[in-house]
Amino acid sequence: MIEVMAAGLHTSIQDLGRYGYRNLGVPVSGTMDQAAAFRANKLVGNPSDCAVIEFTASGPILSFEIDAVVAISGALFTPKVEGVSQKLNIPFRVKSGQVLSFDTPSAGIRGYLAVQGGIQTQEYLGSRSSYEGITPFGRLKKGMRLPIRALFDASVVSISSEVIRSNFDSMEVEVTKGPEYEALSESVRSMLVSGDYKVGVQSNRMAYVLEHAIEISAKEIITGPVQPGTVQLTPSGQLMVLMRDAQTTGGYARIFQLSERAINKLSQKRSGMAVRFQLVDFQNNDK
Amino acid sequence: MKVLPDIRMFGPQALLLEWPAEIKLSTHERVMRCAIAIETKFVNQILEVVPTYHSLAIYLKAQEDLTTFIEKLKLVLNNGSEEISKHPQIITVPVCYHSKFALDLEEISTSLQISIPEIIELHTKPLYKVYFLGFLPGFPYLGRLDPRLNIPRRRAPRPWVEQGSVAIGGKQTGLYSMDSPGGWNIIGKTPLRLFDPNKSNPTQINAGDLVKFEPITRTEFDLIRVEVESETFRWRKEAVDD
Numbered sequence: 001m002i003e004v005m006a007a008g009l010h011t012s013i014q015d016l017g018r019y020g021y022r023n024l025g026v027p028v029s030g031t032m033d034q035a036a037a038f039r040a041n042k043l044v045g046n047p048s049d050c051a052v053i054e055f056t057a058s059g060p061i062l063s064f065e066i067d068a069v070v071a072i073s074g075a076l077f078t079p080k081v082e083g084v085s086q087k088l089n090i091p092f093r094v095k096s097g098q099v100l101s102f103d104t105p106s107a108g109i110r111g112y113l114a115v116q117g118g119i120q121t122q123e124y125l126g127s128r129s130s131y132e133g134i135t136p137f138g139r140l141k142k143g144m145r146l147p148i149r150a151l152f153d154a155s156v157v158s159i160s161s162e163v164i165r166s167n168f169d170s171m172e173v174e175v176t177k178g179p180e181y182e183a184l185s186e187s188v189r190s191m192l193v194s195g196d197y198k199v200g201v202q203s204n205r206m207a208y209v210l211e212h213a214i215e216i217s218a219k220e221i222i223t224g225p226v227q228p229g230t231v232q233l234t235p236s237g238q239l240m241v242l243m244r245d246a247q248t249t250g251g252y253a254r255i256f257q258l259s260e261r262a263i264n265k266l267s268q269k270r271s272g273m274a275v276r277f278q279l280v281d282f283q284n285n286d287k
Numbered sequence: 288m289k290v291l292p293d294i295r296m297f298g299p300q301a302l303l304l305e306w307p308a309e310i311k312l313s314t315h316e317r318v319m320r321c322a323i324a325i326e327t328k329f330v331n332q333i334l335e336v337v338p339t340y341h342s343l344a345i346y347l348k349a350q351e352d353l354t355t356f357i358e359k360l361k362l363v364l365n366n367g368s369e370e371i372s373k374h375p376q377i378i379t380v381p382v383c384y385h386s387k388f389a390l391d392l393e394e395i396s397t398s399l400q401i402s403i404p405e406i407i408e409l410h411t412k413p414l415y416k417v418y419f420l421g422f423l424p425g426f427p428y429l430g431r432l433d434p435r436l437n438i439p440r441r442r443a444p445r446p447w448v449e450q451g452s453v454a455i456g457g458k459q460t461g462l463y464s465m466d467s468p469g470g471w472n473i474i475g476k477t478p479l480r481l482f483d484p485n486k487s488n489p490t491q492i493n494a495g496d497l498v499k500f501e502p503i504t505r506t507e508f509d510l511i512r513v514e515v516e517s518e519t520f521r522w523r524k525e526a527v528d529d
Contacts, residue, residue, distance in 0.1 A: 021335075021424075022337050023322075023336065023337050024420045024482075024490050025420040025421045025422060025423055025426050025464075026424045125484055125487075133424060133482070134424060176298060178297075179303050222308055222339075222341060223339055223428070224303070224341075224342045225303065225339055225342065225343070249339055249419065257298035258298075259298070282296055
């Protein structure tokens, strides 16, 4: 077991997400930055569908009740075991009785902790991803105990830990045209692509709000499907990028669609950071 | 006559099929038939499909090539998938319209100039089509509401609407399947559990079904609630003869 001594700002269990239930209105969920979670799992020898702990802006304090091998990836947090700094993107051991904590990140906002064997909380509808109303808790709370497997002899990978800092700093987010893009006027389209946006404070796992000062708007549509990465434009000009916990249907114009890579990148941005859309063709777009 | 949908790219790994933009039973029927055909013919290629009023999203597995899939999809669409259809069922949903639950009923009665018993009658009379589930896990979008009950959503959404609340907004009526913020007008509450994440089929009411509301008293509400909580409640469903 791992005991949660302090939960941090928004800490949850996430895996690849919940598929096969979107027609019932069930959000996909899953790790916001899938590339970072994939890396953390790989470092401890886990398959990519193992559940990890996702934490945001301030990390949790975790007490390990059994020996474990862990790896941390994503935002540039400084992990500490009993107060001693550890490296990111390299697997290390936490012994029974030791406490793992985190200093605030120097870049990025979401960190991923993979434990060899994966976090073993109960699956609901085929996934361990936290979602209020589906899993018993939407986020971790102080005092919760998370089951993990006893150590086994898996090969631990030491991939070269190239942390690409520019990924956190670059403001370009690649998008393809959404279903309602062509219905926008020529002037709105050109403003959208040349516009500067700032991540709004209300941004969370459901949606990122992009603040701007340009005159854009779009008519409502008859409610239709939306997915993570869908960019919605409202009649009042609000711009929202739907993220992993997004609803499955929506009534606002869907003007762009982010690639998987772009969702990962955006999910590392904190409020106030600059964002720009980079419109690409499907052909050039290798997910 | 066959109406073929437009096929649009919806990001790198999804397609959107669109029929004429309207909320109509005949259009929705096409969407549902197409959804079933795609689920049957492309089990290995798709993650899932999401049908709505006049459009359908197809989410493909990561390894699937979009261009190749479109070619195969066109063949299926042209060869007519129209004969496949699921048999809908009529599901009876008990609703208590007591003022304890019906937070907006009095206000609606005043603004529409229709008495509360009349509103209840207008709301329980129709057989509603479940167009799709969305907004929340298990939240059914039901149409069509009697035009006399059309009322805009509340200007300021409530931060907290209780699970089971029965609501109207615009031309639609719906059921809050979970506690959630919400802007629809609340006119009653059902004691039924609309979404159960512990079951592999978490919903009883699904797209394409028909829903009939049945008014119940507060005592009946409490009695059904007990049955629901002790898992002895049996949903009332009957097949539709066509």
